[in-house]
Amino acid sequence: MKSEKNHLWGGRFNEPTDEFVKIFGASVSFDKVLALYDIEGSIAHATMLSEVDVLTTTELKQILEGLDKIKDEIINGQFSWSIELEDVHMNIESRLTEICGDPGKKLHTGRSRNDQVATDIRLYLRDQVQLITKELERLLNALLDLAEQEIETIMPGFTHLQAAQPISFGHHLLAYFEMFKRDRERLQESFKRINTMPLGSAALAGTSYPINRERTAELLGFERISLNSIDAVSDRDFAIEFASNASLIMMHLSRFSEEIILWSSAQFEFISLPDSFCTGSSIMPQKKNPDVPELVRGKTGRVTGNLISLLTIMKGQPLAYNKDNQEDKEPLFDSVETIYACLRIFADMVPTINTNKDNMYQSALKGYTTATDLADYLVKKGLAFRDAHDVVGKAVSYGLKERKDLSKFTIDELKNFNSLIEEDIFDVISLEGSINARNHLGGTSPKQISIAIKTGRKSIK
Ligand code: ARG
Numbered sequence: 213m214k215s216e217k218n219h220l221w222g223g224r225f226n227e228p229t230d231e232f233v234k235i236f237g238a239s240v241s242f243d244k245v246l247a248l249y250d251i252e253g254s255i256a257h258a259t260m261l262s263e264v265d266v267l268t269t270t271e272l273k274q275i276l277e278g279l280d281k282i283k284d285e286i287i288n289g290q291f292s293w294s295i296e297l298e299d300v301h302m303n304i305e306s307r308l309t310e311i312c313g314d315p316g317k318k319l320h321t322g323r324s325r326n327d328q329v330a331t332d333i334r335l336y337l338r339d340q341v342q343l344i345t346k347e348l349e350r351l352l353n354a355l356l357d358l359a360e361q362e363i364e365t366i367m368p369g370f371t372h373l374q375a376a377q378p379i380s381f382g383h384h385l386l387a388y389f390e391m392f393k394r395d396r397e398r399l400q401e402s403f404k405r406i407n408t409m410p411l412g413s414a415a416l417a418g419t420s421y422p423i424n425r426e427r428t429a430e431l432l433g434f435e436r437i438s439l440n441s442i443d444a445v446s447d448r449d450f451a452i453e454f455a456s457n458a459s460l461i462m463m464h465l466s467r468f469s470e471e472i473i474l475w476s477s478a479q480f481e482f483i484s485l486p487d488s489f490c491t492g493s494s495i496m497p498q499k500k501n502p503d504v505p506e507l508v509r510g511k512t513g514r515v516t517g518n519l520i521s522l523l524t525i526m527k528g529q530p531l532a533y534n535k536d537n538q539e540d541k542e543p544l545f546d547s548v549e550t551i552y553a554c555l556r557i558f559a560d561m562v563p564t565i566n567t568n569k570d571n572m573y574q575s576a577l578k579g580y581t582t583a584t585d586l587a588d589y590l591v592k593k594g595l596a597f598r599d600a601h602d603v604v605g606k607a608v609s610y611g612l613k614e615r616k617d618l619s620k621f622t623i624d625e626l627k628n629f630n631s632l633i634e635e636d637i638f639d640v641i642s643l644e645g646s647i648n649a650r651n652h653l654g655g656t657s658p659k660q661i662s663i664a665i666k667t668g669r670k671s672i673k
Pocket of ligand 1: 239243325326329533535537539
């Protein structure tokens with residue numbers, strides 16, 4: 213016979229599954245990522261079953277030995293995965309029965325693949341979130357270190373990508389620190405929802421065996437147990453929440469990438485990346501391309517796409533489990549792998565950024581970035597802000613004609629615009645004067661940046 217009935221669930225079937233239906237429905241090619249978590253879940257389930265006398269201690273022993281052997285086979289690449297057995301769960305269960313006979317057939321007592329797969333994904337994500345958080349923390353520390361080096365480095369701050377006001381480069385870097393710090397908070401807050409155990413919900417209604425869910429949860433290190441069996445097997449919102457957190461991280465990395473790409477161009481020349489993080493062009497010998505930030509910016513699309521996939525997979529499903537849910541794995545795994553890699557490479561790259569302080573400074577002198585300081589100066593001398601705005605507007609217009617920055621005006625030129633202006637203006641409209649003046653919590657003065665770095669270090673301890 214070309215194809216046989218499935219020996220795990222084929223009892224009520226008279227015909228074998230169509231060959232292409234088998235291929236179409238199989239998930240083992242991708243869900244084998246969950247294999248070791250599946251075994252971990254099975255060990256806990258079997259242990260609990262023996263404690264409540266559903267399995268004998270001999271059966272348990274054989275199951276545990278079999279699972280141990282399978283674990284070795286998987287780790288050593290000797291396990292032979294078969295799409296005939298559809299998914300990771302049935303591949304492992306079938307091999308267990310091959311190894312230990314009848315006890316292997318008893319492992320699935322009081323359990324369904326529905327609560328099994330939900331448990332596996334949560335065990336997997338729990339580990340992955342911890343690994344991702346470590347990379348995020350490396351990046352946060354790298355940002356603090358670089359910001360500390362660049363406290364006194366002045367650059368133009370932009371709005372509308374037009375030079376707006378002088379800022380410290382350290383302050384600019386700390387803006388990313390704040391974004392990634394919130395990302396870390398979000399991951400940490402989501403952890404307790406991931407760390408909830410569905411096992412025991414069985415197919416959807418629970419099970420008639422005298423199971424001890426608290427014990428299984430304890431064995432698996434779950435913080436909480438799901439409180440509704442129907443919800444527990446059908447819910448994937450913990451995965452969607454992760455995909456959303458991952459999308460925010462990528463969006464932040466992408467904005468940072470965009471700036472690194474702009475800053476390292478010949479037109480900006482604010483920073484340079486080392487050769488080890490760039491590539492050349494096969495035709496243009498002069499080129500040094502910032503591939504790493506470009507790729508990170510590009511990868512943002514797939515992570516956002518994964519979020520939309522997961523949301524869409526869920527939206528039309530009636531309770532409880534539906535096969536649609538098998539489609540949750542590839543987007544989830546892809547988001548996990550992508551943000552791990554992007555965070556890792558950023559944490560490695562940020563410390564290698566070389567700053568071209570002089571170019572940043574010269575650039576900040578262009579575009580009348582201290583015009584607001586001149587207006588504020590006039591206000592402090594008694595002029596209304598709107599009038600001061602107008603005076604400075606006229607001075608800028610003159611400067612544009614003469615091709616001169618405000619700080620390069622003579623005192624007489626300045627006095628022509630308003631007689632309230634005196635010699636002390638030069639301290640105010642210099643780049644240093646401008647940033648030093650913004651000396652309040654959250655402002656760009658070097659003093660405040662030092663404080664912000666200290667607070668930042670404490671916040672991620
Ligand atoms: N491979 C399936 C999944 O990923 C496992 C659960 C299957 N359950 C079922 N009743 N067909 O969702």
